Amino acid sequence: MTAIRSLMTEDHRHCDDLFADAELAVGKKDSQAAKACFEHFQQAMLAHFDAEEKTLFPTFEAKTGMSMGPTQVMRMEHAQIRVLMDEALQALVLNQFDDYLGYADTLVIMMQQHNMKEENMLYPMCDQHLSGETPELLARLETELNVA
Amino acid sequence: MQGLLSFDQAPPFTAPLRFFLSAPVFALLAGLILVWDGPSLLASRWTPGALAVTHLLTVGFMLQAMLGALIQVLPVVAGVNLAQPLAISRWLHVALSGGAVLLSSGFYFASASLLITGGIVLGVSVLGFLVVVVPPLSRTPSTSPTIRGLKMAMSGLFGVAALGVVLALAVANGWSIPLLSLTDLHASWGFAAWGGILLAAMAYVVVPMFQLTPGYPARLSWWYPGLLLAGVVLASLSVWFEVPGIGQLAQGMLSFLGIAFCAFTMHLQLKRRRARADTTFRYWQLGLACTIFALFLSLTATFWPALAEYNELPLLLGVLLIVGGFVPLIVGMLYKIIPFLAWLHLQNLGGGKLPAPAMHKILGEKEMNGQMGSHALALVFLLGAVLLPELARVAGLLFVMANLLLLWNLSRASWRYRQQSKLMREQLAQL
Numbered sequence: 001m002t003a004i005r006s007l008m009t010e011d012h013r014h015c016d017d018l019f020a021d022a023e024l025a026v027g028k029k030d031s032q033a034a035k036a037c038f039e040h041f042q043q044a045m046l047a048h049f050d051a052e053e054k055t056l057f058p059t060f061e062a063k064t065g066m067s068m069g070p071t072q073v074m075r076m077e078h079a080q081i082r083v084l085m086d087e088a089l090q091a092l093v094l095n096q097f098d099d100y101l102g103y104a105d106t107l108v109i110m111m112q113q114h115n116m117k118e119e120n121m122l123y124p125m126c127d128q129h130l131s132g133e134t135p136e137l138l139a140r141l142e143t144e145l146n147v148a
Numbered sequence: 149m150q151g152l153l154s155f156d157q158a159p160p161f162t163a164p165l166r167f168f169l170s171a172p173v174f175a176l177l178a179g180l181i182l183v184w185d186g187p188s189l190l191a192s193r194w195t196p197g198a199l200a201v202t203h204l205l206t207v208g209f210m211l212q213a214m215l216g217a218l219i220q221v222l223p224v225v226a227g228v229n230l231a232q233p234l235a236i237s238r239w240l241h242v243a244l245s246g247g248a249v250l251l252s253s254g255f256y257f258a259s260a261s262l263l264i265t266g267g268i269v270l271g272v273s274v275l276g277f278l279v280v281v282v283p284p285l286s287r288t289p290s291t292s293p294t295i296r297g298l299k300m301a302m303s304g305l306f307g308v309a310a311l312g313v314v315l316a317l318a319v320a321n322g323w324s325i326p327l328l329s330l331t332d333l334h335a336s337w338g339f340a341a342w343g344g345i346l347l348a349a350m351a352y353v354v355v356p357m358f359q360l361t362p363g364y365p366a367r368l369s370w371w372y373p374g375l376l377l378a379g380v381v382l383a384s385l386s387v388w389f390e391v392p393g394i395g396q397l398a399q400g401m402l403s404f405l406g407i408a409f410c411a412f413t414m415h416l417q418l419k420r421r422r423a424r425a426d427t428t429f430r431y432w433q434l435g436l437a438c439t440i441f442a443l444f445l446s447l448t449a450t451f452w453p454a455l456a457e458y459n460e461l462p463l464l465l466g467v468l469l470i471v472g473g474f475v476p477l478i479v480g481m482l483y484k485i486i487p488f489l490a491w492l493h494l495q496n497l498g499g500g501k502l503p504a505p506a507m508h509k510i511l512g513e514k515e516m517n518g519q520m521g522s523h524a525l526a527l528v529f530l531l532g533a534v535l536l537p538e539l540a541r542v543a544g545l546l547f548v549m550a551n552l553l554l555l556w557n558l559s560r561a562s563w564r565y566r567q568q569s570k571l572m573r574e575q576l577a578q579l
Contacts, residue, residue: 020360020421027423080495087506101423102508108422109488112357113224120292121227 003134004056004141005123008048011145012115015044019108026092026100034100035092042085049078051144056126059137063129070122077114084110159219159233161493165562166241167216168482172555174208174248175475179526179551181256182544187537193462199255205470206338207270208248213478214346215240215277217485218298225353226295228284236280243273251316260320267316274309278302293369297349300373304341307380311337329387329395340402341380343474344409345373350481351413358428358484359420364412375405396450403447410436410443427516431480434524438472463534471527471547479523479554486558487511490565494572501579502572511561519553526550 018041025034057071088103130137178201182189189197219237222228230236251266253259282302290296311334318325348369356363379402386395414436417429442465449456487507494504529543 016360016421023360023421023423079500083503084506087503098508098513099506101513102506104423105426105484105508106488106491106506108360109357109484110492112360116225116353116357 002124002127003138004126004130005119007138007141007145008052008056008123009115009119011044011048012119015041015048015111018044019111023104026097026104029097031092031095031097035089038089038092042089045081045085047145049082051141053078055137055140055144059130059133060126063133064125070117070125074114074118074122077110081107081110081114158223158492159230159237161489161565163233163237164216164220164489165486166237167212167219167244168486169555169558169562170241170245171209171213171216171478172551172558174204174212174245175551176548176555177208177252178204179544179548183541183548184544185540186544187533187540190463190533190537190540192459193466196256196258198463200252202466202470203252203255204248205475207244207251210343210470210474210478212241212244212248213482214343215244217350217481218281218346220485220489221350222281222285222298225292226285226288226298228281228288230280230284236277240273240277243269243276247273254316254320263316263320267313267320271309271313274305278306292352293364293366293373294349294352296370297345297352297373300377301342301346301349303377304337304343304345304380307384308334308337308342326387333384333387336380336383336399336402339469340376340406344376344402344406347474347477348372348376348409351409354481354484355413355416355432359417359422361416361420364416372405372409376402379405400447400450403443403450406443407440407447410440414440427513427520428480428484430517431476431483431520434520434527435473435476435480438468438476438527439474442468442473460534464531467527467530467534471530476520476523479520482558483511483516486561490561490568494565494568497569497572498576502575504572505564505568510564511557515557515560519550519557522546522553523550 018037022034022037022041025037053075057074061067061071084103084107088100088107091097091100091103127134181197181201181204185195185197189195189201192198193202216237219230219233219240222230247266247270249266250262250269254261254263254266285295285299285302288295290299311330314325315327315330315334317323318327318330352364352369355361379398383395383398383402386392386398414433417432417436420429422429445455445461445468446465449458449461455461484507487510490510491504491507498504526543526546526549529539529546533539533543
């Protein structure tokens with residue numbers, strides 16, 4: 001079963017696409033569109049983090065008993081990504097494109113290496129350990145991701 | 149699992165940084181030798197100066213940066229945690245730097261004892277690195293093309309170093325072995341089985357990550373490192389059994405594979421979704437274009453003997469592959485890795501209580517772009533100097549300049565990191 005991995009990976013790609021929209025708008029120096037696109041991206045990211053932190057991770061932790069392991073590291077990275085998103089959006093609000101690009105650069109690398117760890121390690125572990133709960137869990141995750 | 153936790157266990161910044169900061173110093177030395185020797189250095193690939201410069205760049209710059217980056221990257225991409233990253237970095241850095249200087253001096257001053265010492269020091273350094281890295285790496289299942297590629301690259305590293313030691317001893321002791329074909333083979337192991345495979349394995353990760361491009365196709369990226377390794381093994385067999393025809397075929401195959409990889413990477417980069425073409429992107433375009441040009445020349449020479457006999461061809465290929473190809477690709481990556489690591493370590497230091505300066509505050513785009521322009525100018529003059537040796541000294545000076553700027557940029561990033569972490573420690577103490 002790779003249902004969790006597929007669903008969550010697909011949502012990572014969805015967030016990447018929204019981020020790319022913001023980047024395109026920044027490339028065109030369209031600050032209104034850039035801000036709107038970036039806010040949309042941020043919402044999707046926050047919904048993704050929420051789905052993980054409130055549903056996926058607790059289920060995984062309850063099942064495996066690992067609460068200080070990989071999920072804790074992922075939570076810490078979520079916190080770092082949240083800060084970077086705030087800083088990047090702030091730069092867009094102030095029309096400071098160069099600053100935005102600097103924050104976005106850091107954000108992209110942070111986000112991509114974070115996604116890589118989840119997609120290659122954590123999600124496969126979830127699929128392996130949570131196979132019994134999958135249908136209900138998937139339904140819940142899907143609802144939570146669709147908020148954004 | 150290991151890989152997930154490794155985020156916390158990332159080696160201290162000074163572990164990889166020492167390699168990154170000393171790499172430009174060796175390129176600087178190479179440029180100074182070209183200025184000193186002038187046109188005579190470029191009379192052939194076998195002049196003492198050309199051999200010294202080649203090894204200052206390949207061992208002093210490239211190998212140094214590659215092994216330093218691996219110490220950082222192995223935990224992240226392969227979940228391979230080295231037991232004592234800082235201790236390993238310390239001795240490896242000293243041994244590699246010392247070995248590069250000894251070997252290059254051995255070539256430059258035609259000193260048998262320096263050549264032997266340099267060869268052995270480098271052989272032992274590489275062997276030491278492999279002894280530390282290969283056991284944990286081989287225990288890691290090959291769940292991604294990158295991990296598989298890294299494993300194969302290690303055999304490439306062993307091959308290039310082993311042949312290098314044999315060649316250094318043979319030249320120093322006057323052994324009668326086929327120097328010409330073994331040197332070509334040494335270069336194939338270095339550029340294809342080690343450098344090429346390592347580059348591909350890293351590109352699978354960093355090209356999509358830095359530029360938000362689509363990924364490399366899974367099946368092709370899985371088989372690519374094996375094809376390169378097979379080509380180099382074929383070339384080795386042709387030397388061993390003295391069947392030059394097969395060697396030519398293998399060289400042709402390697403050139404073709406290299407061109408295909410670079411062209412595909414360029415194609416991916418054109419589909420990037422970032423707001424602007426940054427320095428890393430431009431450096432990669434330069435590196436890929438030069439590598440394609442070099443391999444195209446090499447491929448043509450395999451089928452067109454008149455070009456193969458052209459005396460300047462090996463020098464031209466060397467400048468294109470090293471100064472035009474690998475160095476820009478490596479510097480392009482360093483320009484992302486160093487500011488990102490600085491941010492990451494500062495972020496961890498701040499522990500959510502203090503903000504860390506983003507990457508562009510550590511190393512600015514203008515500084516990086518200026519350095520790249522100066523590297524590109526040096527490259528043009530170096531290529532010119534291969535055809536018109538009178539340009540050698542100017543080319544050498546420009547190359548020195550480009551590497552001074554690189555050293556300046558990287559040192560400044562490291563200085564800003566140190567300043568910032570000092571400041572943050574003071575602020576944390578007051579909280």
